[in-house]
Each structure stands twice: as structure tokens, then as C-alpha cells.
Amino acid sequence: MSESAFSPPDDRAAVREALVEWYEDDHRPFPWRETTDPYEILVSEVMSQQTQLDRVVDAFGGFVERWPDATALAAADRADVVGFWSDHRLGYNNRARYLHEAAGQIEEEFDGEFPATPDELQNLQGVGPYTANAVASFAFNAGNAVVDTNVKRVLYRAFEVPDDDAAFEEAASELMPAGESRVWNNAIMELGGVACTKTPACDEAECPWRAWCDAYATGDFSAPDVPTQSPFEGSRRQFRGRVVRVLGEYDELALDDLGPRVRVDYVPAAEESDGEPSEADGNHGREWLRGLVADLADDGLVEVEERDEETVVRLSR
Incomplete structure (x- = not known):
């Protein structure tokens, strides 16, 4: 990162004091903060x-x-x-x-x-x-500056830090007062969580950095690109979770007993008139479920046993 990539404010002490006072005056009371x-x-x-x-x-x-x-x-x-x-x-x-x-x-x-x-x-x-x-x-109270999505958005808007991981790390480290990682990291994450959100609430949340913030001065509240998480509903991870929940209620289940409990449109393996497996089986049938439990077995979450020409699944012990 070049020296010109991030220029900390001259009155850095005032910037720090404003943020910490804002946080200590009022913040969301999550139990892990207590x-x-x-x-x-x-x-x-x-x-x-x-x-x-x-x-x-x-x-x-x-x-x-x-x-x-x-x-x-x-x-x-x-x-x-x-x-x-x-x-x-x-x-x-x-x-x-x-x-x-x-x-x-x-x-x-x-x-x-x-x-x-x-x-x-x-x-x-x-x-x-x-x-x-x-x-x-x-x-x-022995950590370095935390840099998450919220912190990146704050630094990008307030101090024009480039959209670059190394730049964010350096800027966050320069701003954090030495030996105060507990209060500082909580404070800057809170700033990104309630004031400098995707749709900013600068005045409503009484953002303590308005006097220094480039975005507040210019009205340009663009934010760094962040990866989007794929939808949960209908996702593979949703069905992985269902498998685990269902198996928690039973000692073990055969695949075709497990399948309908995981998704209502489960189709056991069936053959078409020409003797080939049906197309439905590949979409949400036995082979689909077999792949799902194989992934869970690789992660050590379930055990799979072939028994009497039947695949049986149970939670790992």
C-alpha cells in the first residue's frame, strides 16, 4: 500500500475519543458484550x-x-x-x-x-x-484491529481507504489506540452496524465521525464490493441441516425413510420403462440424498453403513 493510499486525520486523538465516547454512551446490549x-x-x-x-x-x-x-x-x-x-x-x-x-x-x-x-x-x-x-x-484486550465488512465500509467512506484488504488492515491498525482493542473494535463495528450501514443513518444515529467523513461531506455513500451469500431457502446447506435435525430424532434411518422427512418432494429411485433410472432421482431422489449424506460423512457429522442392500444413516457419536 502506498503512503498516499490512506491519510489519517491530523487530529487522530479527537477521532478516537469521539468514537469511544459515542459507543460508551449508547450501544446495542448484546450479551457477549457484557x-x-x-x-x-x-x-x-x-x-x-x-x-x-x-x-x-x-x-x-x-x-x-x-x-x-x-x-x-x-x-x-x-x-x-x-x-x-x-x-x-x-x-x-x-x-x-x-x-x-x-x-x-x-x-x-x-x-x-x-x-x-x-x-x-x-x-x-x-x-x-x-x-x-x-x-x-x-x-x-490483547488483539489487533478487527476488520470485517462493517469496518471496511466505515473506513472506505470516512477516510477514502482503497477497496483493498491490505489497505483496510493498515488503516484500521493506524486508527486503533494501542492496548485498547476491546473497546475500540466493539466501537468501530457498532458504528458500521448502526450508523454507517448500507443505507447510512448518519444524523439519526448521531455518527461521531461526521466532522471528518468524506462521504458525509460529499454525499457519495458508495461502499466496497462485498461477496453476497447464496440464498438459504432451498439451498444444499438447508437440506444438510434438515438431515441432521431429522437424525437427531432417530437412532438411524434408511435413505428412503430419511428422504421424505428431509423434503416433501423426495422421490425414491425408480426405473423408467426402458429400465434406466428416472430423471427425478437425480434432482431430488435417492442419489441426491446419497450425495448429501456423503458430504456430511466427510465432515464427520454422520455415519453411513451399507446393510442388507440398504444404506443406513445415523449421527456420528
Whole structure:
């Protein structure tokens, strides 16, 4: 990134103070913001990955009540954890599996003590750089500047930061006051979540950066390009979740018993008059379902057994 790509405001101290005061005066009271427990924060971060926050709020309390710490989660039946995840539509079920495995690592590899730095946290199963940094920031006040979609939008609009990951990382790092990752990252993410939204609410939300914001001055509220998530309804991941939920109610099911419980238009394999498999089978029949459970088996979520010329599926234990 060139030196001219981002020019921090001359009165950087005032910029920082304005944002922190705005956040501390009033912010959304998410339960994970009221704790510094690294376990609860890790749970909230994994739940929040591409999942609407209102759905996370509903699920978070129930999850930590049922499994209040890493010890309890590590001792839980994985099928129960995955079933909870699926019931609450929290995204890909392998995230539940990774979270369960991470709890086991904390117990076995870290003697029950949570790792505290971003590098150490990335040793946990399923924890990448962003999640590791968020947990280090919010639990231990020991993280770097968080850069998510909301933060990118704020930096792009307010300070004309180029639409480039390295540029965003550098700008975020320069703006964050040293040793204050907990309050700063919460504050700038809140700014992007309630004021500098896709449709900005600068005055309504009393954005604290209006005096410095290029977009506010020019009226150009364009935003960096972000990838769009494919629709959930009718998606493969929706049906993966249904498979897990259904299997949570039964010890095991044969494919053709499982299929109608997963989708109402399931068609068992059938033959046309010429003896070839029907076209419907490929769209939403036995071979479609076989591929779905094979994916889940690869992720360690289900077990598949061939028995008496029949394919039987159960949740992994």
C-alpha cells in the first residue's frame, strides 16, 4: 500500500475519543458484550459467522446455559451440539463440530486454560485469523484491529481507504489506540452496524465521525464490493441441516425413510420403462440424498453403513 493510499486525520486523538465516547454512551446490549469470558465470546463469534444477530441472540443464551464452559462442551455428545446448532439455523453444522473439538483441545492441550493471543487461539479447531483476533480483543484486550465488512465500509467512506484488504488492515491498525482493542473494535463495528450501514443513518444515529467523513461531506455513500451469500431457502446447506435435525430424532434411518422427512418432494429411485433410472432421482431422489449424506460423512457429522442392500444413516457419536 502506498503512503498516499490512506491519510489519517491530523487530529487522530479527537477521532478516537469521539468514537469511544459515542459507543460508551449508547450501544446495542448484546450479551457477549457484557462479558470477558473467552469461552462465551468464542461461542458468540462462531455463531455470528454469516448468521443474523437476532438469531444469534436467541441461540446464545440457550447454548451457554446448556454448556456453560469448555469443560461442559467437551464432555457433551457431539450429536447434541450439532442438533442444537441445526435447530437454531446457525449456519454450517461443521462449525458446531469444530467448536466441540476446540473445547476438547482447551481441556486436553491447554489444561483447561484458554489461549489468550491471536496466534495461540488459531491452534483451536475451526478458529481462523478473524475469530482468533476477535476473541483476543474482546476477552483479553490483547488483539489487533478487527476488520470485517462493517469496518471496511466505515473506513472506505470516512477516510477514502482503497477497496483493498491490505489497505483496510493498515488503516484500521493506524486508527486503533494501542492496548485498547476491546473497546475500540466493539466501537468501530457498532458504528458500521448502526450508523454507517448500507443505507447510512448518519444524523439519526448521531455518527461521531461526521466532522471528518468524506462521504458525509460529499454525499457519495458508495461502499466496497462485498461477496453476497447464496440464498438459504432451498439451498444444499438447508437440506444438510434438515438431515441432521431429522437424525437427531432417530437412532438411524434408511435413505428412503430419511428422504421424505428431509423434503416433501423426495422421490425414491425408480426405473423408467426402458429400465434406466428416472430423471427425478437425480434432482431430488435417492442419489441426491446419497450425495448429501456423503458430504456430511466427510465432515464427520454422520455415519453411513451399507446393510442388507440398504444404506443406513445415523449421527456420528
